[in-house]
Amino acid sequence: MTTTVQAFAPVSKEDLAFIGTDPIPTEPYYRSDYFELEREAIFKRSWIQMGHICEIPEPGSFIVRAFEAGNASLLITRDRDGEVRAFHNACPHRGTQLVQVDGGKRSRFTCPYHGWTFSNQGKLLAAPEADKFYINPSDCTLPAVSVGVCAGFIFINLDKSPRQSLQEYLGPLVAELEKLPHARATTYSEYTYEVDANWKLTYDNFQENYHLRFLHPRSGEAAGGPQNPYGYPTRYGFHDPHRSQTIWSNPDAKPLPFQAFAFGKGARHAMEAGYKLEDKEYFGIFPNLFILGAAMTPFSQCIMPIAANKTRSIIRLYWIGEDDSASKRFAREYAMATALDIHCEDRAVIEAGHRGLASGALSHLHFQSQEVLCRHLYNQVDKRVQAYKAELENRGASE
Numbered sequence: 001m002t003t004t005v006q007a008f009a010p011v012s013k014e015d016l017a018f019i020g021t022d023p024i025p026t027e028p029y030y031r032s033d034y035f036e037l038e039r040e041a042i043f044k045r046s047w048i049q050m051g052h053i054c055e056i057p058e059p060g061s062f063i064v065r066a067f068e069a070g071n072a073s074l075l076i077t078r079d080r081d082g083e084v085r086a087f088h089n090a091c092p093h094r095g096t097q098l099v100q101v102d103g104g105k106r107s108r109f110t111c112p113y114h115g116w117t118f119s120n121q122g123k124l125l126a127a128p129e130a131d132k133f134y135i136n137p138s139d140c141t142l143p144a145v146s147v148g149v150c151a152g153f154i155f156i157n158l159d160k161s162p163r164q165s166l167q168e169y170l171g172p173l174v175a176e177l178e179k180l181p182h183a184r185a186t187t188y189s190e191y192t193y194e195v196d197a198n199w200k201l202t203y204d205n206f207q208e209n210y211h212l213r214f215l216h217p218r219s220g221e222a223a224g225g226p227q228n229p230y231g232y233p234t235r236y237g238f239h240d241p242h243r244s245q246t247i248w249s250n251p252d253a254k255p256l257p258f259q260a261f262a263f264g265k266g267a268r269h270a271m272e273a274g275y276k277l278e279d280k281e282y283f284g285i286f287p288n289l290f291i292l293g294a295a296m297t298p299f300s301q302c303i304m305p306i307a308a309n310k311t312r313s314i315i316r317l318y319w320i321g322e323d324d325s326a327s328k329r330f331a332r333e334y335a336m337a338t339a340l341d342i343h344c345e346d347r348a349v350i351e352a353g354h355r356g357l358a359s360g361a362l363s364h365l366h367f368q369s370q371e372v373l374c375r376h377l378y379n380q381v382d383k384r385v386q387a388y389k390a391e392l393e394n395r396g397a398s399e
């Protein structure tokens with residue numbers, strides 16, 4: 001079900017109260033036992049973004065991704081028919097991680113331990129001394145993992161039989177995401193960093209504008225304007241577990257000359273590729289991805305939990321075509337440097353927030369109406385954790 005609340009600027013407290021108004025318990029934000037429940041209830045059962053189709057552009061391309069919250073390493077391949085496939089990166093002989101590089105082009109993979117060799121469709125091609133086994137080694141295939149693609153983003157699901165296809169899971173957002181420049185990206189810029197904080201605290205930092213004026217005072221757009229002094233969104237959308245918002249653009253913002261040059265070049269290249277300058281949509285895809293569709297910053301951030309108190313952020317800007325001119329190169333580098341500057345400012349407060357909560361000093365935290373997306377994430381997480389606990393209890397009672 002989709003619910004949209006919209007206003008000229010910003011959306012009112014009363015209109016957002018239906019998501020909830022109570023204080024939120026702090027323990028889910030730092031306790032390892034809660035994280036273990038999230039691992040089972042969410043990360044091993046949801047569609048999780050692992051990469052983008054431009055990373056495996058042709059038959060034989062592959063990527064390997066660590067997925068700590070699923071206790072997994074994934075091998076994602078493009079087979080000779082162009083089909084995208086995903087496997088656990090675990091050799092069926094004795095479990096060794098089969099591929100130990102991040103990606104490349106290879107249509108067969110040989111295990112470093114005893115030399116079993118697999119195709120990029122997961123089939124065993126050769127096992128030294130096959131006749132000495134008590135099974136038929138050719139029955140041993142790489143364990144397949146469900147995989148889906150939307151707007152170029154590659155998602156996997158560790159559930160052996162996912163309850164919903166990726167398209168069902170994303171529902172009405174599929175059509176919106178497919179319109180984004182990301183869907184046609186051929187390359188990207190990336191940086192990753194680790195944060196000593198829970199994944200939800202890391203995510204929440206990027207789904208509220210309350211902090212902008214304090215933490216990012218140099219950001220022109222954060223300054224707001226007469227109708228919207230703090231630059232709050234003009235629309236919030238709630239789509240089952242997912243969220244969206246329309247970011248407000250300050251019509252009176254005055255960029256510095258070099259910023260105007262970079263934005264002009266970057267936005268022009270995006271617009272030539274069919275994207276509109278006024279589009280500025282944010283999509284929060286449950287559980288740990290958000291995507292910003294803006295002409296100058298076709299952005300995504302995947303927030304990978306490592307432990308209850310450690311998270312890896314993977315930041316990307318997606319581009320269509322190579323940076324084949326100095327102006328395009330400058331525009332892309334400037335967009336990336338700006339994102340990096342903002343994230344440097346964010347990181348310290350995210351970690352400070354985790355330290356404060358993990359001290360156990362506070363039983364509850366508080367979200368105001370313009371932090372509604374943070375509240376929605378907590379609601380969606382806790383709903384699944386509680387359902388999983390009930391499932392465990394029922395299982396225990398029937399044994």
Ligand code: FES
Nearest residue numbers: 091093094111114
């Ligand atoms: S563990 Fe892979 S060949 Fe033995």
Ligand SMILES: [Fe+2]
Nearest residue numbers: 205215216346
């Ligand atoms: Fe921030």
